[in-house]
Amino acid sequence: MQKKLFTQIRNEWRGNLWLALELLVVSVVMWYIVDMLYCSLATYNEPRGFDTGHCYLVEMGVLTDKSRDYKENADNKADVLELAERLRHRPEVEAVSLSQASHPYNGNNGTTPVLYDTLRAPGWTIRRLVTPDFVRVFRYRGTRGETPEQLAEILRKGEFLASDNLYQKYGLSMTSLVGKEGFHLLGDTSYNFRLGAALENVRYSDFEQGRFCYSMVLDLNLVGGGWSYPDLELCVRVKENMDHDFIARLKADSESQYRIGNVYIADVRSFADIRRAFQQSQMNQLRNYTVGMGFLLLNIFLGLLGTFWFRTQQRRGEIALHKIHGATDRAVFARLLSEGFFLLLIVTIPALVIDFNLAKLELNAWRNGTTLEWDRLLLCAGISFVLIGLMIAIGIWYPARKAMQVQPAEALHDE
Numbered sequence: 283m284q285k286k287l288f289t290q291i292r293n294e295w296r297g298n299l300w301l302a303l304e305l306l307v308v309s310v311v312m313w314y315i316v317d318m319l320y321c322s323l324a325t326y327n328e329p330r331g332f333d334t335g336h337c338y339l340v341e342m343g344v345l346t347d348k349s350r351d352y353k354e355n356a357d358n359k360a361d362v363l364e365l366a367e368r369l370r371h372r373p374e375v376e377a378v379s380l381s382q383a384s385h386p387y388n389g390n391n392g393t394t395p396v397l398y399d400t401l402r403a404p405g406w407t408i409r410r411l412v413t414p415d416f417v418r419v420f421r422y423r424g425t426r427g428e429t430p431e432q433l434a435e436i437l438r439k440g441e442f443l444a445s446d447n448l449y450q451k452y453g454l455s456m457t458s459l460v461g462k463e464g465f466h467l468l469g470d471t472s473y474n475f476r477l478g479a480a481l482e483n484v485r486y487s488d489f490e491q492g493r494f495c496y497s498m499v500l501d502l503n504l505v506g507g508g509w510s511y512p513d514l515e516l517c518v519r520v521k522e523n524m525d526h527d528f529i530a531r532l533k534a535d536s537e538s539q540y541r542i543g544n545v546y547i548a549d550v551r552s553f554a555d556i557r558r559a560f561q562q563s564q565m566n567q568l569r570n571y572t573v574g575m576g577f578l579l580l581n582i583f584l585g586l587l588g589t590f591w592f593r594t595q596q597r598r599g600e601i602a603l604h605k606i607h608g609a610t611d612r613a614v615f616a617r618l619l620s621e622g623f624f625l626l627l628i629v630t631i632p633a634l635v636i637d638f639n640l641a642k643l644e645l646n647a648w649r650n651g652t653t654l655e656w657d658r659l660l661l662c663a664g665i666s667f668v669l670i671g672l673m674i675a676i677g678i679w680y681p682a683r684k685a686m687q688v689q690p691a692e693a694l695h696d697e
Contacts, residue, residue, distance in 0.1 A: 345544040378415060378516070394498065425482055444499070634659075
């Protein structure tokens, strides 16, 4: 059967040549689309390094002297600390923290140098100044298995935390430097800090890879506070089974329990809403991109489907001859399918060569700091092969099934 198949393909070389060229172009375009979608989805689904589930941002306000409830000589710092302490005592609250431009999905971060001997972190390393329970609120994890509670204790001891990738350009992980002293933070070389733990990489957003997001975490009580405490971020984690209507209940209690001095609760927002608002433009872009790629895939599908549909319809007489000579429906279908798959296999090798060169020329999507990764290249090429094979199978199956239902004599008479 294989010899007859090769002979038939050779005898129909003109028609098969054009079909092979079409499959070659489709294979390359399909690989490019699959590669782009793979990179987008793989990045989006990476571990974030934090957890914002059941977390809320409590925004604070301060009464002015124009308010009749304004209190003279009120200590805003002490009042904010008291507000945080009262929130900790709510039965549904698990952890409360204060921080300065540090919470996830925050576009107002500050950066800082992290120096150790001759090593220097990238210039866009995010500075997270927080109270120790910040790592409990957002459930940071250490690379050596440190729990959020253990990381909080490390911060209380005056040590700092840093993402494991901080010195990756030197081929050095921060895990190997845990326990070392002599780090200079915040541009001040007069104080030495000790690295208490290395963190699993904390992503800046769901659209950026963790390996390119750098951050350090330090107890804000160790830094001279040149900020207003009511302007700090007050973040709360609620127990998993107790956050139903938390915002409404907290607002209902805000006037009676959480107005302290001149400080009051101005608003409460869930991090689900903060995340959605922070990434709205990127989500819209991803949605539009996915719809566009889906439309292009649909056109490719219909084009291939039509090609093999028409090709199979034109071979009704051949199908009838096979049936006259005793071939079963399954054998006829396998013969037609083998021909389509054989042509696809032939073009796969040159398609892979073209894919490789496109990746080498950096014309496809970037991921892990490169456009050429052999495992990714072969995976996306394999997915493309399967998708095109599925299109070929559908394009052959239905018209072949209809043709095999026609009596051989009728089909030959039409020929």
